[in-house]
Amino acid sequence: MNTTDSKFLEELKADLIQACASILDDMFGTTYAETAGVQVVINGSESREMYDDQPGMFFHVDQQLGINIPRYSGMSISQLKELALAEFREYLASAEMPEYGGRFSPSRIRLENYRGEVLDLYEYRAQGSLGSWTWSWGWASERNDYIIPHEQFKAVEAEVNRLHCEAREESRWDNFESSKQLHNQAQQLAERLSFSHRHLYGISAD
Numbered sequence: 001m002n003t004t005d006s007k008f009l010e011e012l013k014a015d016l017i018q019a020c021a022s023i024l025d026d027m028f029g030t031t032y033a034e035t036a037g038v039q040v041v042i043n044g045s046e047s048r049e050m051y052d053d054q055p056g057m058f059f060h061v062d063q064q065l066g067i068n069i070p071r072y073s074g075m076s077i078s079q080l081k082e083l084a085l086a087e088f089r090e091y092l093a094s095a096e097m098p099e100y101g102g103r104f105s106p107s108r109i110r111l112e113n114y115r116g117e118v119l120d121l122y123e124y125r126a127q128g129s130l131g132s133w134t135w136s137w138g139w140a141s142e143r144n145d146y147i148i149p150h151e152q153f154k155a156v157e158a159e160v161n162r163l164h165c166e167a168r169e170e171s172r173w174d175n176f177e178s179s180k181q182l183h184n185q186a187q188q189l190a191e192r193l194s195f196s197h198r199h200l201y202g203i204s205a206d
Contacts, residue, residue, distance in 0.1 A: 017114050037114030038077070040067040040084045042091065044106040047099050058099055062180065065104065077111075081120070081139065084109050088122070110191065118194040121146075140195055148196040156193050160186045 017037055042065045050057040067084055069075070075083070088106050095105035109122035121140040140146040148156055167182035 014115050038069070038080060038119065039112050039114075040069065040080065041065070041110045041112070042067065042084070042088055042106050043108045043110060044091065044095075044104055047101060047103040047105070049101040058101070060105075062184070063104060077119075080111070081122075084111070085122070117198055118191045119198060121191060121195060140192070141199070146192065146195070147199055148193055150200060153193065153196075156189060160190050160193070163189070 044063055044065075045060040046063040047058045047060055049055065050059050067087055069080065069083070088109055091104050091106040094103060097103075107123070111119040111121070113119055122137065123140075124135060124137050125143070125146075126135050163182050163186035167179045167186065170176075170179040170182060
């Protein structure tokens with residue numbers, strides 16, 4: 001199967017999912033179209049014991065957890081965010097306890113549609129200007145400074161590619177932690193770009 005056929009089948013699958021959701025809406029009237037196919041993911045890291053015979057020493061692995069969304073519940077986007085925040089805060093409270101194997105420390109929430117396009121992000125970000133920065137948790141949709149202007153799209157795409165290339169180079173030299181951090185930076189920038197496309201035009205960045 002060539003690339004064109006594969007992309008056609010992916011788009012056909014996505015269209016079928018949306019069509020089925022619309023049919024169920026018409027039949028039951030219990031699902032908002034705005035939440036049909038929406039996925040909620042909490043990104044973070046999991047603590048793992050480094051040595052079985054030496055407890056108390058840990059390493060951390062990137063992890064992401066999905067949130068179970070009640071089907072046909074009539075849940076709006078704002079209600080979905082509240083559900084995500086409640087679970088996020090539980091993990092955040094657990095992360096403040098003494099470290100143990102299997103502890104999950106959350107870093108951000110990502111809402112995406114059935115195409116993988118970012119609808120919103122919840123993360124810890126700086127606001128303000130030089131010399132008066134303040135840090136707080138918040139949704140990207142509530143912050144005008146988070147949206148990337150259209151004229152910067154190409155430059156940001158180039159930066160995403162550069163970060164991935166640099167990460168691969170670091171990996172070649174066994175600098176795996178540096179490589180992971182660069183890949184994470186690229187991923188977060190790509191998600192911000194996807195969010196900006198959706199916010200400005202209602203279309204994907206592809």
